[in-house]
Amino acid sequence: MPAGRRPAACASCSIPRPRVRRSWSCTRRSRPGSVRVPPDTGRMALEPARWSCTPYSTAATERLSAELEVSHDLATILVRRGFDTPEVARRHLAADERHDPLAFGGMDVACELVLGHLRRESRIVVHGDYDVDGVCSTAILVRVLRTLGADPSWHIPSRDDGYGLSTQTVERLAAGGAGLILTADCAIGSVAEVARARELGLDVLVTDHHRPGASLPDCPLIH
Structure with a gap:
């Protein structure tokens, strides 16, 4: 077998597949x-x-x-x-049977928030997560914002930093001149962190699919 090639295998466990059995x-x-x-x-x-x-x-x-x-x-x-x-x-x-994004509750408010920052040429930061859906959704949001004419930044915390939006990150982004934090795959439970962002004059838009807690952040969110 040529170098670098692997035998045909089960997609889940890489055991060579049989040629005869059905x-x-x-x-x-x-x-x-x-x-x-x-x-x-x-x-x-x-x-x-x-x-x-x-x-x-x-x-x-x-x-x-x-x-x-x-x-x-x-x-x-x-x-x-x-x-x-x-x-x-x-x-x-x-993939023709796509879900209508406007069916999400609060989508009109979320879109207007983002478009308002685009018109004001604010600094937009996409805050993702270190797992695959957090990284992929961050990449998608950054590409969409660039298509709309923005020049967004992004932040993906390391596993050492812990999961989700942190107060330290909020304060650092505020000091760096951010106007909008757009989360991807996190922050549905970041009540205190969003409150701190609002104190510092930042807008926050949360997009997350995780189960919410008893309280929700005081900001527009898509869940």
């Missing part, structure tokens, strides 16, 4: 021979891990890969998620 399940055991760490060491015990994959049709995978001209890995993912015919998979990949 459906199969795979099992992976990691850390073979690992031993339990004594509890007095203060470390988490290491147990042999077992990862099982739900059986799926390799014939359907081969058909999708050929008819849609997509990779075997992508075809495997589609089949395992129920998009196992070319027609159904094409509709899913086309």
Whole structure:
């Protein structure tokens, strides 16, 4: 096998796929021979891990890969998620059934807030999160704001900084001349932090999908 190439494999566990069977399940055991760490060491015990994959049709995978001209890995993912015919998979990949964003409560207020800062040429900072949905949503918002003519900044805290909007970050952004903090994937529970931003003269728009607490931040939000 040429260097750098890997055998065709299950998209979830990288075990070489069989060529004959029509459906199969795979099992992976990691850390073979690992031993339990004594509890007095203060470390988490290491147990042999077992990862099982739900059986799926390799014939359907081969058909999708050929008819849609997509990779075997992508075809495997589609089949395992129920998009196992070319027609159904094409509709899913086309993503034509998009949710109307104006159906969100408060969207008109949120849009007007952003557009007002665009007209005033304020400094807009997108505050994201360090996981994949936080990073991706930050990138999307930054690109949209640039398309609208803004020159936004962004801030993604490290895991050492902790999750979400912090008072220290709010004060630093205020000192740097920010006019609007637009959160992505965080701040639905940042009541005190948003209050501090308002004290410092900043507007805040929260976009978050996490479960809210008993109190909400005193600012426009999309949830």
